Amino acid sequence: MLRFLRAFGLFTAAALGTAASPALASGDLLVAPTRVILDGSRGTEVVLNNIGTEPATYRISLEIKRMTAEGGLNEIAEENVTAAERAALDMIVFSPRRVTLPPNQPQVVRVGVRLPEGTPPGEYRAHMLFRAVPDAAPATGEPKPASEGVSIALTPIYGITIPVIVRVGDLGAEASIGEAWVSDTQDGPAFNFDLTRTGSRSVYGDIEVTRPGTPEPLLVARGIAVYPEVGARKVSLRVPDELAAKLKGPVHIRYTEDREIGGGTIDEAERVVK
């Protein structure tokens, strides 16, 4: 009986192995929370979990990203950072920087801030990158004879970034909603609007688009930020065709603070979507 069970165990392991292999899931990951704000000296924790089917080694690092007017985040090489960005990289401390995790094993990453004496007031930000170190390129066996052409193996190193924001001093900011329109992109229609920002820090919150008289929102987009390096950005959200058609006409757009800090209105506006 025992032998049967063992054999059965092996069989299921083999079955699971084959079931899992098409997904090639080594390096899949979970990160929580999705945003870190540090004000004062108390640190926080970020959880990294290996949600893949194989053990994986993850590297944790900080990088500088700048927001573009189009609403993207451009990665900035370390040699091109400004003094304030350099200060952000230096003041955010975290540990560990590298960890090997078996499947479904969470790891706490401690994040703190070490403010040098006399740091000028302002918002300092870096983006914490969690990514798996890829396995060595899989052995492809026999080299191909000259007649067999070329075969290609591209290995993605994929990961997640979350912003780590340090606020020094008493900061404030406001935002206002500009024009809204529907456009066509190569991948389908998009709902767009402009968002401008003033003040000494970033703004962050949720967007809700409603049609006057209809309680159900047409569109909800959470986690939209305008960072201090830009005074204005475009928010462009891919929407299905039928929603794009519905969005045209008079709408109410509301930009609210994160629900976790009360959800107060940052700005709201009536717009006619073209």
Next chain:
Amino acid sequence: MRNYGMKRALAGAAIAALAMNASAAHAASASGTATAKILRQITLTKTSDLQYATIISGATASTVAVSTAGAATCGAGLTCTGTTTAGNYTVQGTNGAVVLVGGDSSVTLNGSLGGTMTSTLTYSSPNITLSPTGGSFQVGGTLSVGANQASGDYSGTFNVTANYQ
């Protein structure tokens, strides 16, 4: 698939347990109120690789393109065999969250028998809005194949990230 869901559930439970530990510690030192905080999470899962399959080069330089939908266009003078796929990534997190996605715009591949090739990379969208079941994005590319490109296994690595704002 069931196995997968189970795993996800376990991951969620682990997070909740960790979060509870953390707030229990805070509670002891601060106010004495016990709260359990569920952290917002994001997951990134690769479900397929960008694959150009096997190519037999011709007498003139040409290209092979794989669209973000996975369709291959084999350039003039080339023979392409095998199944091509676009890279596919699944993101899960808070319903309605907007996640910026993207990565390197090109990659250099080194051949096992010498020689190099380059591939440009394209992404299906600069951002995705997560539905209750998450969202996904795809990576396609165009591979430049030289005239009489040296045979061999070509490999290269490129970066892909999902970014919260």
